[in-house]
Amino acid sequence: MKGKLPTDIYQTTTCQGLLDKSRAPFIVTNEKCSLPVPRSWCSHAVGMELVAYISGHGVLRTPTVENHMRRGSICLIPPHVQTMHIASPGNQINYWNFLFLEDRLQIGDIFIPDMKNYQELCHMQGSGANRISNVFHIDASLMSDIDTMASEILAVQTFNYPGWQAYCSSAFLYLLVRILKEFKKDKQSFSSIENRIEQIANFIERNCSQSLFLDMLAKKADMSPSSLSHHFKKVKKVSPVEYLIRCRLRKALSMFAYCNDICQIAYECGFGEQSYFSRTFRRRIGLSPSQFKQLSIEKQMQIIEKLA
Structure with missing residues (x-):
């Protein structure tokens, strides 16, 4: 994106303390935005953030990159990257944020960050410290499943039910594996x-x-x-x-x-x-x-x- 953003509008906000390594491998939040006017930057200090758009369309912006997002859009954001979500005029965007620790992404002997599909999904665009992944689009069926399971994860996480950490970990790993399979299928169907x-x-x-x-x-x-x-x-x-x-x-x-x-x-x-x-x-x-x-x-x- 060329030019400078108007500094009188944007304020930097750092979302600190959302992830505690000693308690859980990730957290999930649900956000909504209907403003075509950006309000503030947001960033996280620990872990990777996976953003999944449930409905609406808008822009996911960093100081150097602007990605157009819609239902089914997925993007990965590394720590310390400043981002903001801007709804397209006249509509509301609704999206899930999954903040997770890569060193906990393991199923048996398989370390997910070592998988080729994961590394390709995480391929970053942009410049300097404000690099985010390319946008990947999933089909409506998988997006609906992500929405349903994310709602269940959020409820379990919010009320701290017994065994909530194990359930949330398993559910998130299941979702991530499904996303990686869809990403692989999408690459294969590019022809x-x-x-x-x-x-x-x-x-x-x-x-x-x-x-x-x-x-x-x-x-x-x-x-x-x-x-x-x-x-x-x-x-x-x-x-x-x-x-x-x-x-x-x-x-x-x-x-x-x-x-x-x-x-x-x-x-x-x-x-x-x-x-x-x-x-x-x-x-x-x-x-x-x-x-x-x-x-x-x-x-x-x-x-x-x-x-x-």
Whole structure:
């Protein structure tokens, strides 16, 4: 993500004391967010954090990375990384946080962090100290199972039922193994055209602020540019270029909630120049950026929903 975040809005909060090594290998919390305006950074000092989105869509942001999240999105966050969840305008996000200790992830003689799938799932993106994993998407059935079991784990954890540590440990390891199996299946099915198109669409969403070219996307999909354009339009109903523009505009619309600098928005959303951003905005939205900001929240929401 280019540019600096407005420091007058963001405050750093460190979530300390959530995990006690001597008592349990992990904890789980359930969070909700309906704010399109970010409030504060959050980080954890110990262990890895697994984030699983149950519903809604929004952005998981660090100072250097911005990941678009939706139902079924999973991401891993190392300790000391500053993150914040921002709901897309007009909707609420609901997600589970699993904070766990990697040195406790063992089933018999199998140490899960040594498994290739786990290491690939944990492959980090970003720069410096603010690196998080790539986003991985699981199917609705597994997401429903995670939601159900996480609710049971939270209840057992909250009331400290006898044997709660052993139950929670077993349940979490079961969920993690299922996630790793799904991750392996997803990798194996990448050869299918539809799956490759979804991968490219997710890549565009994550990197919409960068300079993206059709040749580069085609190479990533292991397809010719013409084949990618044909199949992308068949699956997503729009061309890759149009999809990129819509992603950039959605990001710009969300930034209007907390940023008044149109030049900064144009730059951070990948438009480069303010004049190009304004022309594109007026052509697609029918209003100038300044006129859009003057609309009521209800009318803004209607416009945003059309771009979803």
